[in-house]
Amino acid sequence: MSNATDTTRMSGGEAIIAAAAANGTETIFGIPGAQIYPMFDGIYNSSIDLIVPRHEQSAAYMAMGYAKSTGKTGVFSVVPGPGILNTTAALCTAMGNCSSIVGLTGQVPSSFMGQGRGHLHELSDQAGTLKTIIKDAITIHQQDNVSDKVNQAFATSRNGRPGPVTVEMCWDVMAEQQDAAIHTPEAAVSPAINPDEISAAVKLIRGAKKPMIMCGAGAQHASAEVLALAELLNAPVTGFRSGRGIVAEDHPLGVPPVAARELWDDTDLLIGIGSRLEMPYMRWGNYMEYQQVPTSGPKLIRIDIDPAQMNIFTPDVGVIADSAAACRLLTDQLASQVSPDSKRIDEIATAKAVAWQAIQKVQPQMSYLSVIRDVLPRDGFYIPELSQMGFTTWIGGLPVLAPRTYIEGGFQGTLGYGFPTALGVKVANPDKAVVSVCGDGGFMFGVQELITAAEHNIGLVTLVFNNNAYGNVRRDQDMHYNSRYSGSELLTPDFIKLAESCHVNAYRVTSPAELKPVLEKCINNNAPALIEVVCERGEETSPWEFIHMQQRLSQPQR
Template sequence: MTRMSGAMAILQSLMGHGVDTIFGLPGGQLDHFFDAMYKEGDKVRFIGTRHEQGAAYMAFGYARSTGRPSVYTVVPGPGLLNTTAAICTAYACNSPVMCLTGQIPSTSIGKGIGELHELPDQLATMKTLTKWAARIDHPAQAPALVAEAFAQMTNGRQRPVELEMAMDIMGMDSDVTAFAPYAPAPLLPDPDAILEAVKLIGKAKYPMIYVGGGALDASPQVQLLAEMLGAPVVSFRSGRGVVSDDHPLGFTLPAGHRIWPKVDLVIGIGSRMVEPLLHWGTDSNLKVLRIDTDPVEITRFHRPDVAILSDATLALAALLPVLDRTLGKPADRADEFAAVKASVLADIQKVQPQMSYLNVLREELPRDGIFCDEITQCGFTSWYGFPVYEPRQHINCSYQGTLGYGFATALGVKVAHPDKPVISIAGDGGFMFTMQELATAVQYNIGLKTIIFNSNSFTNVQRQQREWFGNRIIGSDLHNPDFVKMAESFGAAGYRAETPEELRAVIRRALAEPGPAIIEVPVPNTMATPWEFIMMPQNRGVTA
């Protein structure tokens, strides 16, 4: 038992769970917590941002690219609300992000007297946006509640949480007993479900594996399963890189769509499986096996023939030895699959100029580099047009579609991976959401390289206005600064590239330099639609 403040009790508990980096902004209700961080400055690194949303996105990028819990801290009320888009994004991406926020004085909570930064019911608000939220009402409670927060973030389906403490409780000294760090409990598969899965797999003639974010940590096991079955592994956004795109069985979404009518068993691993089961169609010839940690997700819109409620790694560890003993040699479809992949690769080249730029980026980004997308034309195209070789090398915002998330998120990725090259792409519209974080990048020497594809428009919106609304353009034309001069004014490197080959030369130069860089690439606002290879039509049976 040690005497310490509420703020120090929180910080010591966070460090006990392995936290060494915290993103955020200071403010009155957090003064004691920031003083605690100052005192422990040799053990925890603080990255101060220029806007609360930047702090939350950076924490999201840190968690998304590592799979480890991350923490950001902001003042309550408006500061907290400024981070909610990032929280929603972390929720969609199953990312373990902790929002640590202050509160008004404990004696005023719930009274509506108009304290600085007061919300009607902050805790209730956050419970609607996170997996779990709680208030620490006494310093002695901090170790247990921090441990519970980590349990909620990391057990089962990983998602964001919120912890708050009133400003006076943060400053209160009390005897505090340390609490053992939470260790995730393994979710072991039901042996009967494993046996049922073996039977189902044994009957399949044309299996396919469909992976999502829940398979990221099971990459070797998924590849072994794929090779054992001769089954292609299809990924969309969150599952990119579980099996490398240059592996013969690594399939992008459009490649998976082309073989879907032939598939008689789909094995979903850590995926919502929206595209095949909701959009491509199912019929009586299709069997479904799902592996997931979330019992609700497994049966949300389609009841599988066999469900294994388990962590993907543990489920496959149980499944693979049995299959190895019982399965024969799989059908040889190497030529067929190579032809499908080649056909898709040829077809998507018409998505221009996006593919020309993405081809250059893939060629110049080292194999261990990380690519961060944005809600922009090149970002959409990258979901199938940018080869990914390892898990967590393609950072995206999943179904949330959070315009403007990309730049600040990529800064968090680079903070987590200082020794790896990280490239962020953005449109001119999305970049402006968090452009002020370029100051953060310069201040902390975060060596992110960001490419802004500048069309002076919200291009996707403008395309829809042209095609769906008789060319009635409203709100989608944009006025922008000179991004090169803007970068230089912040103290970052600024470049402009007019063609893919010019971009190649600039990327090489930027990657060779240590600091942050902005590269502006002018593009037309009439780029080819990327959606033909994403929103693909039903091609069998019925849709849910």
């Protein structure tokens, strides 16, 4: 147990909030309700900011955006039962994209636990249900261990492979006044690195002629260390979704996905850092067949803090470690042992040029993305959606120039995550530009949060590409189902009137040229804004040929 402050009389709910504050919580996204009134009273009496969305799912998405953009733990609070169940789409998304978030919720009165009596919001096993989705669900049964249990929740969420954790407390216990002490959380401890694993990795790297580094979410905090290793080896650095921007894609070694595919066939060693390596082994391989071990391609080193990853996808050498610490060790040990190929810089530049030219056919998305990239500052945030614009960013249509600035939903592919997640990003980064880019279908999942943006003056700029369709579904039905459009064509509201009714500035544009001045104005105003981009249904060029690439674009040099 860690050191405690003086004992203070407070409710169980107030103790939870005090313990969350001790763990660095500055903002909570939440909606109050009967079982959790004491927690919201604790928030009222604390220095923590409260952001109140209009849907519980949005509270968890906002916490996820807060976490992904800062590296801190995002916190939300909703009622038990249907309230916490409403957050599960966001929770499974956060589990998939490795977001550290803590959800604070309630429970039925303690005498009703497990009775099935039908008390308000009662579930047969709330914590058990949540444990099938997230890292852990912690129940606090009495007040004398509130602080330690909350500390445990934050530590579990942050340590190792980050992910969501919930904390629940019974209605009566949360309301009861008792003497409580708040304990100082213990500092996080990274796993000890096995020197034999580092030595094995050094041996493989030393013998490689054309290594490549591929990053995931687990390397977002290790930008400097990854770059130092890459520069030592003249190795290109790439990522698919959550690994973008760790090395800026306008750096000579920063490589977007399609350019990485150009270099892949000649790569003799892949160093995966905090990544599931979905792009080369699933997207460029067989997406329908699980392989535990690579059946082709280069030698593989995996650096990951989660030991389970080494069994899920087994490398030639596995290094179980924090990515920054492992990269520092490798760089130090390799400094006098490698002679990088000076020709690699030119080869990488050629691959980037070939890839950039090839993806220009993906229109009009590329033209709009070029405008957005031109207007958005290097440290500005871009939050995509499951849309034709979003998929075009997967192929490098929007160069990512800084860590944590491209906030992707990860492998769950959760339609509707983008807008509420972006609100959380902006709350965490009020002085930086934040742009959410949605399709009309995905945006409608969270459209009610326009009023949340206005109420809390969240200066998010949201672009809604309106093609009156679930565009990707419609395209698939056009290509594979003889244009039988089943459920994919939509009637949409007047987004301008809708936004204005929510006290949000709104604009309508029809071309990239029209978008540029409007986007510049909205970013400079730093106030809630919606820009509707009117599109013709079905006009977008599909980017998918560049996502599932079975072969490189150019023929190898002879």
